[in-house]
Structure formats: structure tokens, C-alpha cells
Amino acid sequence: MDDPVFWHRLQFGFTATFHYLFPQLTMGLALLIAILKGQGLRTGEARYHDAARFWIRIFGLNFLIGVVTGIPLEFQFGTNWAAFSRSTGPVIGHTLAMEGVFAFFLESSFLALLVFGERRVSARVHFAASVALFLGTWLSGFFIVATNAFMQHPEGYRLAADGTYVLDGFWSYVLSGWAIAEYLHVMAATVVTAAFVMAAVGAFWALAGLFPDVAKLNLKLGAYAGAIASMLVAFPTGDSQAKLVARHQPVALAAMEGRFESGPRAGLNLIGQPNVSAGKVENAIRVPGILSVLAFGSVEHDVRGLTDFPKESWPPNVELLYYAFHIMAGLGTLMILVMLVAAFLQWRGRLFAARGWLWVLMLSFPAPYIATIAGWTAAELGRQPWIVYGLMKTDQGVSPTVHAGMTLFTTLGFAGVYLALGLLFVMLVTQEIRHGPPEARPLPEPGARLAPEPPAPKPEPPSGIPAPAGPLTRRR
Amino acid sequence: MAELWFWMVAVMIALYVVLDGFDFGAGALHLFVARRDAERRQVLAAVGPWWDGNEVWLLAGGGTLLVAFPAVIAAGFSSFYLAMFLVLWVLILRAVGLELRSHVEHPLWRSLFDVAFFVASALLPVLLGAALGNVLRGVPLDATGFFALPLFTSFRTTRELGVLDWFTVSTGVFALVATAAHGANFLAWRTTGEVRARARRASKVLLPVLFLLWPAMTLATWAVRPGLFRDFVGRPAGWAFFGLALAGILAAEWAARRENDLVAFLGSAAWLLGLLAAIAASVYPVMLPSTLDASFSLTAPGAMAPVAGLKIALAWWCLGLPLSLVYGVVLARIHKDRVPPPAEGSHGY
Numbered sequence: 035m036d037d038p039v040f041w042h043r044l045q046f047g048f049t050a051t052f053h054y055l056f057p058q059l060t061m062g063l064a065l066l067i068a069i070l071k072g073q074g075l076r077t078g079e080a081r082y083h084d085a086a087r088f089w090i091r092i093f094g095l096n097f098l099i100g101v102v103t104g105i106p107l108e109f110q111f112g113t114n115w116a117a118f119s120r121s122t123g124p125v126i127g128h129t130l131a132m133e134g135v136f137a138f139f140l141e142s143s144f145l146a147l148l149v150f151g152e153r154r155v156s157a158r159v160h161f162a163a164s165v166a167l168f169l170g171t172w173l174s175g176f177f178i179v180a181t182n183a184f185m186q187h188p189e190g191y192r193l194a195a196d197g198t199y200v201l202d203g204f205w206s207y208v209l210s211g212w213a214i215a216e217y218l219h220v221m222a223a224t225v226v227t228a229a230f231v232m233a234a235v236g237a238f239w240a241l242a243g244l245f246p247d248v249a250k251l252n253l254k255l256g257a258y259a260g261a262i263a264s265m266l267v268a269f270p271t272g273d274s275q276a277k278l279v280a281r282h283q284p285v286a287l288a289a290m291e292g293r294f295e296s297g298p299r300a301g302l303n304l305i306g307q308p309n310v311s312a313g314k315v316e317n318a319i320r321v322p323g324i325l326s327v328l329a330f331g332s333v334e335h336d337v338r339g340l341t342d343f344p345k346e347s348w349p350p351n352v353e354l355l356y357y358a359f360h361i362m363a364g365l366g367t368l369m370i371l372v373m374l375v376a377a378f379l380q381w382r383g384r385l386f387a388a389r390g391w392l393w394v395l396m397l398s399f400p401a402p403y404i405a406t407i408a409g410w411t412a413a414e415l416g417r418q419p420w421i422v423y424g425l426m427k428t429d430q431g432v433s434p435t436v437h438a439g440m441t442l443f444t445t446l447g448f449a450g451v452y453l454a455l456g457l458l459f460v461m462l463v464t465q466e467i468r469h470g471p472p473e474a475r476p477l478p479e480p481g482a483r484l485a486p487e488p489p490a491p492k493p494e495p496p497s498g499i500p501a502p503a504g505p506l507t508r509r510r
Numbered sequence: 511m512a513e514l515w516f517w518m519v520a521v522m523i524a525l526y527v528v529l530d531g532f533d534f535g536a537g538a539l540h541l542f543v544a545r546r547d548a549e550r551r552q553v554l555a556a557v558g559p560w561w562d563g564n565e566v567w568l569l570a571g572g573g574t575l576l577v578a579f580p581a582v583i584a585a586g587f588s589s590f591y592l593a594m595f596l597v598l599w600v601l602i603l604r605a606v607g608l609e610l611r612s613h614v615e616h617p618l619w620r621s622l623f624d625v626a627f628f629v630a631s632a633l634l635p636v637l638l639g640a641a642l643g644n645v646l647r648g649v650p651l652d653a654t655g656f657f658a659l660p661l662f663t664s665f666r667t668t669r670e671l672g673v674l675d676w677f678t679v680s681t682g683v684f685a686l687v688a689t690a691a692h693g694a695n696f697l698a699w700r701t702t703g704e705v706r707a708r709a710r711r712a713s714k715v716l717l718p719v720l721f722l723l724w725p726a727m728t729l730a731t732w733a734v735r736p737g738l739f740r741d742f743v744g745r746p747a748g749w750a751f752f753g754l755a756l757a758g759i760l761a762a763e764w765a766a767r768r769e770n771d772l773v774a775f776l777g778s779a780a781w782l783l784g785l786l787a788a789i790a791a792s793v794y795p796v797m798l799p800s801t802l803d804a805s806f807s808l809t810a811p812g813a814m815a816p817v818a819g820l821k822i823a824l825a826w827w828c829l830g831l832p833l834s835l836v837y838g839v840v841l842a843r844i845h846k847d848r849v850p851p852p853a854e855g856s857h858g859y
């Protein structure tokens with residue numbers, strides 16, 4: 035209880051996980067919105083603009099919570115991990131500062147234009163704003179992933195005499211193999227997230243008989259983007275991550291897979307519970323040979339087990355690491371199935387009426403969130419006990435002047451603040467989904483500037499559902 | 511190299527204060543210059559497109575400090591632990607108050623978020639001003655390069671230091687007045703109608719108050735850290751920035767009286783920039799002074815990261831800074847018209 039390292043890790047893990055719930059949707063959705071706007075511009079069909087208008091509102095809310103929860107993370111490098119920052123700052127500071135300079139400025143400058151500016155600028159400029167947001171968010175994802183990749187597999191640095199890290203090769207740091215593989219995997223997962231969310235809202239509207247035009251569009255884009263991206267998450271991106279872990283973090287791989295003994299023809303545990311004290315996996319259902327193939331590309335390749343490594347080098351929580359990794363990979367497989375069926379139905383033109391599968395789509399939007407949290411947990415736990423893999427132990431990284439009680443206190447503070455943020459977010463997003471796509475207004479002529487908006491007419495409630503009652507109606 | 515990076519960090523922090531300063535000021539005046547719902551929305555719409563980009567200067571400045579002077583980040587952030595989290599939570603409150611207010615049409619909801627935006631915006635300059643006060647007064651840095659500081663003790667500036675004492679509280683209040691005046695000038699420049707009229711009145715009151723408080727604050731600083739002024743006297747850059755600050759505030763006073771809103775705003779911006787730069791010129795090379803022993807102070811050459819990496823950082827900086835300026839110009843062009851009160855029920859802030 036009074037070990038500060040534990041509380042620092044808990045705080046960082048909690049706040050980073052909460053933060054990531056939002057960028058995870060932001061980045062994927064930015065791509066899908068740019069696609070919708072581009073299609074709208076190309077075809078001139080109103081439904082694309084209607085759908086984009088709805089998703090931009092969700093995007094705005096989601097972005098806001100992402101911004102306010104991101105800033106604490108940046109501060110925590112200094113407040114909680116001062117020793118780590120002092121020695122690695124000359125390296126990781128580059129990507130953290132570049133994220134601000136190259137990505138956050140871009141995002142923040144064009145966000146208001148995207149969210150509130152549709153009637154202020156031409157359709158073309160509004161489309162450009164959506165592309166700027168897409169580029170900005172995907173860039174910021176890159177810089178932060180490159181930072182994380184350095185902690186997983188440091189490259190491009192040199193150690194100074196006093197233990198400070200010096201940036202030696204800019205490109206080998208920023209574009210290390212680990213960074214690229216991690217980035218592609220993470221980005222594919224964000225598209226999966228956005229596709230599932232889009233399809234779930236479409237499925238809800240379809241089942242409830244609401245907004246059929248936009249619901250169809252959501253289902254179509256969600257199913258196709260989801261099918262492509264969920265396959266990309268597993269192969270080649272997840273697969274190449276696994277190969278990197280096998281090569282550079284063999285202990286972490288052994289723990290993720292619950293592999294205790296070394297040897298060739300390593301099997302893959304599909305199901306089973308690791309029992310660390312007994313050194314085996316209970317109730318294992320194992321496919322022989324697959325792990326050797328997945329990790330090294332050949333059945334005969336040796337895969338080392340945990341007992342091959344000294345116990346101090348094991349990740350401290352083998353069970354959690356094992357479950358986290360299996361949840362990610364298991365859900366990943368299920369999500370491929372869900373989206374392949376949906377895409378097939380869509381292709382045959384039957385998805386909109388396939389109520390059974392609409393239910394599945396509507397209820398499965400949490401899956402990518404759970405898989406992503408599990409994925410980060412696997413990555414970050416697998417890195418333990420190192421904060422910079424192989425170079426600096428996590429307990430050498432903490433702030434010397436901060437006591438366990440202070441960190442516990444601020445963690446509780448974050449828990450309270452984030453609970454409130456989460457409730458606000460859910461409430462406002464629900465309100466948007468209930469109201470559906472904001473009604474179409476004529477788009478201004480390119481270049482035309484409009485006077486202040488005329489008061490919008492009260493929307494006709496779609497037949498069959500009661501009009502939203504009460505004073506808690508939303509602005510139009 | 512150390513001097514260059516010291517100035518890069520100083521300029522970024524000063525820019526942050528000038529830019530987010532007008533957001534703080536607008537928020538601190540929010541409840542007073544805007545009374546009806548449409549007026550409140552007008553204030554939010556005036557700062558809405560800007561605040562996030564302004565806040566990024568804090569992040570970019572912090573990142574630059576981490577690249578160039580990691581020991582300063584490590585000591586400052588971890589030793590001001592609780593105060594830092596207070597700033598973080600208030601920053602969250604400010605953003606949420608501003609952005610979520612108009613999402614629900616209920617008057618109670620809107621009042622709640624108006625007050626949240628006001629409280630957070632008024633508190634932030636106080637906190638950041640007090641932080642600057644701490645950096646000026648000095649902290650008990652020891653040989654480890656860290657220190658521990660209670661939130662407050664006896665409110666004296668010698669022995670038994672606390673984060674808050676009479677001096678740092680005064681710098682906080684001074685910062686509030688300064689940003690409020692700056693925010694009033696911003697609103698006077700960016701809005702129309704009643705809000706503009708009230709903002710102009712606020713500016714005509716706040717600028718003279720600021721002009722009187724400034725020498726008082728200077729005297730207080732002299733009492734707490736006399737060495738600063740000895741160094742200042744011998745530094746031409748310091749005098750130049752002081753001249754900029756003086757010209758800025760005089761121009762602001764003059765322009766506010768003539769209701770030349772843009773010049774008044776530029777004047778208060780120049781004053782903030784000049785004042786912070788003059789301070790930076792006088793403290794150089796000390797970044798975080800130790801009250802225990804001057805040899806423990808963190809100085810720019812002493813705390814600087816190895817030069818090899820900084821050369822690389824300079825390269826991407828030369829690429830990034832113009833880009834961010836371009837975005838700023840584009841943003842200013844898109845929002846070049848004054849913000850009128852929004853129509854009833856329209857979509858926006």
C-alpha cells in the first residue's frame with residue numbers, strides 16, 4: 035500500500051486508459067467523416083452531408099473529452115515520473131513537443147471550423163477542414179506511439195556519461211520498426227472502433243425505424259470499413275507486432291501466451307487459466323505448433339518459456355498479462371466474423387432488414403473498446419519491470435519527492451473528475467443519437483458568407499415515435 | 511545554445527500567457543459583460559475557436575522545456591505536485607464549462623456551466639501567476655535537484671517557505687487583473703453591441719488599476735529578490751523589453767479611451783509580452799533559483815540537455831513554428847468579422 039511505484043503506475047494506467055477511450059474514436063471517425071464529406075462533395079447527395087453532420091457533432095464531443103484528459107497525461111511525465119523525464123527527456127521530449135507543434139496546432143485550429151463552420155464556408159473548404167482534422171489526429175497518434183515505442187524498444191539514442199539519454203539518430207528513433215508496426219496496428223484498431231460505433235448507431239436507428247436514409251449509410255460504411263479494418267488489425271499488423279515481441283521481449287511473449295516450458299512446436303492456448311505457482315495452464319485447449327509459426331514463421335522454431343528466464347525479469351503480473359492478451363486476440367477474431375457477415379449481408383442488400391444481425395451490430399460496439407484496453411494493458415504490463423525496456427527499471431523512474439499518499443489522493447481526484455466527465459459525455463451523446471442527424475439545410479454557394487442563421491424550424495418528429503418532450507431539448 | 515533555448519522556452523511561455531490570457535480574462539468577465547443568454551453565447555463564440563489552440567502553446571512550451579531542460583521540468587513539476595494537479599483540474603473545468611454549456615437548452619444547465627467557466631477562468635491566472643511568483647522568489651532546491659514545499663506556511667517569504675505566501679498570492683492577483691484587462695480588450699475588439707460596450711467600460715477601469723498595481727508589484731519583487739534588479743540594470747535587452755511593456759500599456763490606455771479596440775488589445779498584449787520578456791532577461795541564466803544555496807539553482811547551461819539532440823530539435827522547430835503561425839493566420843482570416851449575438855436556437859457555442 036505504501037509503495038509509491040504501484041500508485042504511480044495505477045494512476046498513469048487509469049488516466050491513460052481513460053484518455054485513450056476518446057482518441058480511439060476520434061482518429062477512426064476522422065477518417066470516416068472525411069470519406070463521407072468527400073462522397074457528399076463528389077455525388078452531391080444530401081444524405082452524405084446529413085450523416086457527416088451528425089458524426090461531426092459526436093466527433094466534437096468526443097474530441098473535447100480527449101483534449102481535457104490528454105493534458106493531465108502530458109503533465110504526469112513531470113509530476114509522477116520526474117526521474118524518468120529527467121534522463122529520457124532529451125529523447126522522448128522530441129516527439130512529445132512535436133506532437134504539440136505539428137499535430138495539436140493543426141487539430142485545434144480547424145476543429146471549430148469543422149464543428150460549427152459548415153454554414154460559414156463553402157462545401158469544399160468544409161471538406162478541407164475534415165481532411166485537416168484527419169491528418170492532425172493521425173499525426174498526433176503517430177508521435178505518441180513513437181514515444182511509447184521507444185519505451186518498448188529503444189532505438190536511436192546514446193547514453194551520456196551521467197546516464198542521460200541523448201538523441202543520436204532522429205529517424206531511427208522516430209521511424210523505428212517497432213514504432214511503425216505499433217502505429218499501423220493502433221490505427222487499424224481506431225478504424226475498427228469507429229466502424230463498430232457507426233454501424234451500431236445505424237443498427238439502432240434501423241431497428242427503431244428512425245432516419246432510414248442515414249441509418250442505411252451508417253450501416254454500409256460501418257460494415258465495409260469494419261470488415262476491412264478488422265482484418266487489418268489481425269493481419270498483417272497484429273501479426274507483425276507479435277513477431278516483434280517474440281524477437282525483442284521474449285519474456286513478455288511467454289507470459290502473454292502462458293508458456294512456461296521452452297521448446298519447438300509451441301502450441302497456442304485458445305482457452306485456459308495460467309497457474310503461475312504450479313507453472314502450467316489449467317484446462318488448456320491448445321492448438322499445437324501454431325505459436326511457433328505465429329511468432330517465428332516455422333513449426334520447428336524454438337519458443338522459450340518463462341522458466342527459461344530468471345524470475346526477476348518476469349512481468350510482475352503474468353495472469354493479467356495472459357488474460358489481457360487473450361481477450362484482445364479473441365475479441366479481434368470475433369469482430370472479424372461479425373463484420374464479415376455484416377459486409378456480406380450489405381453486399382447482398384439485405385443488412386438493413388436483417389434484424390437479427392442488426393441486434394448483434396448494435397450490441398457489439400463495446401468490443402473494440404475492450405480489445406483496445408486489453409491491448410494496451412498487454413503492451414504496458416509486458417514491458418514491466420522496465421520503464422525503458424532493458425535500460426531503466428520502472429521504480430527508477432518515479433519522482434523522488436512524491437509520496438504514495440499524494441498519488442493515491444490525486445488518483446481519487448481523477449476518479450471523481452473522470453466519472454463526472456464520463457457521465458456528461460454519455461448523456462450528451464445519447465441526446466445526439468436520440469435527435470438523429472440535424473435536418474438538412476441548403477448548403478451555401480461556394481464562397482458565399484451567410485448572415486447569422488435564421489431560427490431553425492422545429493423539426494418534424496419522424497412518424498411513429500414521440501417527439502422528445504420536456505425542457506431538456508438540445509440546441510438546433 | 512543554452513541562451514537560445516532559454517529564450518525559445520521563455521518566448522513560448524510568454525506567448526501562451528498572451529494568448530490563453532485573453533481567454534482567461536474573457537472568462538473572468540463572462541458573468542459581468544454578458545447578461546442575457548445570447549450575450550453569453552457571444553462571449554463563448556468569441557473565444558471558442560481560439561482557446562484550444564492557445565492552450566497548445568502551453569503543451570508545446572512544456573514539451574520544449576522537456577527536450578531542452580529536462581531537469582527543470584522534473585524538479586518543478588514533481589515538487590509542485592499538488593499545485594500542478596489543481597491547475598490540471600481547473601483547466602478541465604474551464605474547457606468543459608465553455609464547450610458544453612450550449613448543448614442543453616435548460617436555463618439551470620446553462621447557469622451552472624457559465625459559473626464553472628467563470629470560476630475556472632478566474633482561478634487559472636491566479637494559479638499561474640502564483641507559479642511565476644514562486645519562480646521569482648525561489649524554492650528550496652537542494653543538491654538532489656528536487657525540493658519539497660508545503661502549500662502554505664506563515665505566508666512569509668523567508669524561511670519555512672510555502673507555495674503560497676504574501677508575495678506569490680499578490681503575483682496571482684496581479685495576473686488576474688492583468689488578464690482581465692487583456693480579456694476586456696479582446697472582447698471589445700471581437701464583439702458587437704452590449705457586450706462590446708460593457709467590455710470597453712471594464713477595460714477603462716481595469717487598465718488604470720493595472721497601471722497602478724504594476725509599480726507596486728515591482729517594489730514587492732524588489733523586496734523579495736533584490737538581486738534581480740541589480741542584474742536588470744546592466745542588461746540592455748531587459749531595458750528594451752521594459753520599454754515595450756511601457757509603450758504597450760500606455761498605448762492600451764490611450765486607445766481604450768478612444769475606443770480603438772484593436773490597438774488597445776495589441777497594447778495589452780505588448781505589455782504582457784514585454785513584461786515577461788524583461789523578467790526573463792533579468793533572471794537569465796537562472797531558471798529555478800534555490801533559496802538554500804545559489805549553487806543548487808538550476809541554470810540554463812547547467813540544466814541543458816546534450817547539444818547533439820538540441821541541434822535536431824532546432825531543425826524541426828524551424829519547420830514547425832512557421833506552420834503554426836500559418837494556421838493562426840488562416841484561423842484569424844476565417845474569423846475576421848466581429849461576433850454578433852447568435853440567433854435564438856442556432857447551432858454553435
Ligand code: HDD
Binds near residue numbers: 216286369412413417
Ligand atoms: C480493436 C482493438 C484491437 C484488436 C482487435 C487487436 N489488437 Fe492488438 N493491440 C491493440 C488493439 C487491438 C492496441 C490497443 O492498439 C495495442 C496496444 C499497444 C499497441 O501497440 O497496440 C495492441 C497491441 C498488440 C500487441 C503488442 C503487445 C506488446 O507490445 O507487448 C500484439 C502482439 C498484438 N496487439 C497482437 C494482436 C493480434 C495477433 C490480434 C489478433 C486478432 C490483435 N492484436 C487484435
Ligand code: HEM
Binds near residue numbers: 051
Ligand atoms: C493511450 C494508450 C495507453 C494506455 C491505455 C496505456 C495503459 C497503461 C497502463 C494500463 C499502464 C499501467 C501498467 C502497469 O500496471 O504497469 C501504463 C503505464 C505506463 N504507460 Fe502506458 N498506456 C498508453 C500509452 C502510453 C504511451 C503512449 C506512453 C508513453 C508516451 C505510456 C507510458 C506509460 C508510463 C510512463 C507508464 C507507467 C510506468 C509503467 O507502469 O510502466 N503509455 N500505461
Ligand code: HEM
Binds near residue numbers: 061103
Ligand atoms: C500516454 C501518453 C499520452 C499523452 C501524454 C497524450 C497527450 C495528449 C494531449 C495533451 C492532448 C490534448 C491536445 C489538445 O489540447 O488539443 C491529447 C489529445 C489527443 N491524443 Fe493523446 N496522449 C497520450 C496518449 C495518446 C495515444 C496513445 C494516442 C493515439 C494513438 C493519442 C491520440 C490523441 C489524439 C488523436 C488527440 C486529439 C484529441 C482527441 O482525440 O480527443 N493520445 N493527447
